[in-house]
Amino acid sequence: MTELRKLGVQITSQPDGFVIDGRKSWRQPTEPLASHGDHRIGMMMAIAALRLAAPAELESAEAVNISxxxxxxxxxxxxxxxxxxxxxxxxxxxxxxxxxxxxxxxxxxxxxxxxxxxxxxxxxxxxxxxxxxxxxxxxxxxxxxxxxxxxxxxxxxxxxxxxxxxxxxxxxxxxxxxxxxxxxxxxxxxxxxxxxxxxxxxxxxxxxxxxxxxxxxxxxxxxxxxxxxxxxxxxxxxxxxxxxxxxxxxxxxxxxxxxxHDRIVGQLSHLPHIVAAALVDQTQVALADSALGLRLAAGGFKSITRIASSDPTMWAAILMTNAELITNQLQDYIDQLLRIKTAIRVHDQATLYEFFATAKVTRDHLGPEQLGGLPNFYDLFLNVPDRVGALADVTQRLAQAQLSLVNIHILEIREEIDGVLQLTFSDLKTRTQASSLLADAGYQIVRRN
Missing domain, CATH: 3.40.50.720 (NAD(P)-binding Rossmann-like Domain)
Structure with a gap:
């Protein structure tokens, strides 16, 4: 009865059954339909959903496999x-x-x-x-x-x-x-x-x-x-x-x-892809005569340039379809680099400090709470030793406690030195539970964002 009512069906319980009032059209459900683990309910709702104007999700649909x-x-x-x-x-x-x-x-x-x-x-x-x-x-x-x-x-x-x-x-x-x-x-x-x-x-x-x-x-x-x-x-x-x-x-x-859309995505996605690709290309040329070259690239360089591995055909097409806006954003970025270049050349330490300090404050406070109530994410940073199975141990502990991760990121990894593991959760409660769980297991919590 509960599931049929999600479709707007008028259904009345009787001592020996129930009465369903027929209708020509049903309401699109605002929440998933459910089988409640019962194969008969699952099949009934799957057939009922065929009458809807758009598809509807059926939870625990695998229950039909029973029969x-x-x-x-x-x-x-x-x-x-x-x-x-x-x-x-x-x-x-x-x-x-x-x-x-x-x-x-x-x-x-x-x-x-x-x-x-x-x-x-x-x-x-x-x-x-x-x-x-x-x-x-x-x-x-x-x-x-x-x-x-x-x-x-x-x-x-x-x-x-x-x-x-x-x-x-x-x-x-x-x-x-x-x-x-x-x-x-x-x-x-x-x-x-x-x-x-x-x-x-x-x-x-x-x-x-x-x-x-x-x-x-x-x-x-x-x-x-x-x-x-x-x-x-x-x-x-x-x-x-x-x-x-x-x-x-x-x-x-x-x-x-x-x-x-184009303004936000241009600044947060398109421009960073240009910057990442340019840094990789410039580094390849700059270190072309070095026997070690890019072999020494570690956490920082790899993190900032990861998106340079994206599909070149797709990104060439993207830039062509948002050319004017990206050109303006790229010029603003170039102007910022030229300002820092001048500060380095004239040894203007105050300007350089302000440059890095402003960026640090902004980056440290990145979060949906600054964006008008968008859905939030909660980060947990912990030290992980450089040994086989360390990452698996963390994720297995979270899985056994049924704590769901949104994202996982390894930072500052070098041989024989502890790395920093960034774990991202969708809510504060899960992050808090994970922090206690991992701290009790002997992991050092670096910080929480």
Missing amino acids: YPTFFEDLARLSQGGVKMTTVLIKGLGLIGSSLALSIKQAHPTVHIIGIDRDDVSLSYARQQGMIDASGTDLAAVASDADVIILAGPVDVIVADLHRLAMMPLKAGVLVTDVGSTKQVVMHAALAIQQHGVTFIGGHPMAGSHKSGVTAGRANLFENAFYLLVPGRTNQAAVQRLQALLQATHVKWLTVTAIQ
């Missing part, structure tokens, strides 16, 4: 025979596209996912791993079958795809979204399909990896990351529909304008 291990596969086949089933088209099966596919499948096993990619090997891998149910290389051949279209290629390709979609017959009620890291140019291109009554929501999951490609995809890539949405004039129901489809990503949703 019907192939239930979801059979349900998918029956859905293709006439019962409504959501079809999601993902164009671009790189890191982001493949990870979205995995997270959708995790929460919505009956959703039919079509993957499009120019690389046949990527398509084959995605099908073998169960990321997608069908594949293709031509957007025009499958776009009309989709209830939801996710454009997950480089920004310039997304723009071209939006113009192509505007010339295609699409399914009534289709929802189109993207994952591009610049938004003004994408939202402008989306006008072409919006003029035909197609719903478009700009999207950008603020998560990634220095690894790329379909083999790097994982369902938990986005967990606790910010997912920026640029809905424009799109109604809230469409936004909720997209969020319901992607609820297994476990992201923190934020709504911004296209201008806000």
Whole structure:
């Protein structure tokens, strides 16, 4: 009864059963449906969810395996025979596209996912791993079958795809979204399909990896990351529909304008990628005549340049689609470097101290509490000895205590010297429990942020 009421069903308990009032449409649930570990409830709610306008998450869906291990596969086949089933088209099966596919499948096993990619090997891998149910290389051949279209290629390709979609017959009620890291140019291109009554929501999951490609995809890539949405004039129901489809990503949703997005992301993501790549290239040239060279690169250098390992094709395209804003931000950065260069040359120690002191204060106070109430993160720093199994011991202790990590980062690691382990938690209570647990185990807590 509780689960059916989540769908807006009017149900009344009776001494010998219950009475359900029929209705033509059901309400989209605002929280996940649940099987409560019962295979019968799980199957009932999976079938009931077929009537919804958008997918809904079913917790403990694996309970159906008790009596019907192939239930979801059979349900998918029956859905293709006439019962409504959501079809999601993902164009671009790189890191982001493949990870979205995995997270959708995790929460919505009956959703039919079509993957499009120019690389046949990527398509084959995605099908073998169960990321997608069908594949293709031509957007025009499958776009009309989709209830939801996710454009997950480089920004310039997304723009071209939006113009192509505007010339295609699409399914009534289709929802189109993207994952591009610049938004003004994408939202402008989306006008072409919006003029035909197609719903478009700009999207950008603020998560990634220095690894790329379909083999790097994982369902938990986005967990606790910010997912920026640029809905424009799109109604809230469409936004909720997209969020319901992607609820297994476990992201923190934020709504911004296209201008806000590009300014913030340009400064916090695009500019740092330029700086990291430039430092690596400059260091390679500067130490080209050294036998040791980059072999001595340790924690600090590796930490600041990690993102230089990102996909060069993607980043070249990103910079082209946000050129004016990034150029201005890059000039401001260059001006700052020139000011410090002058201070070093004239031995202006006061200016240098102010430069580092200001940066330290800002960096030490980085946190969502400074950003108008955004979701917070809580860091714990501890010394870890340079020995085999040290990291595993920490993570195993946390796992046994069922304390969930958001992120883990190794700082200042050198041979035969203790390193600093940064553990990030989603709430203060978990951080406090972890601190006590690890301190009792003999680990030295350096600080808490």
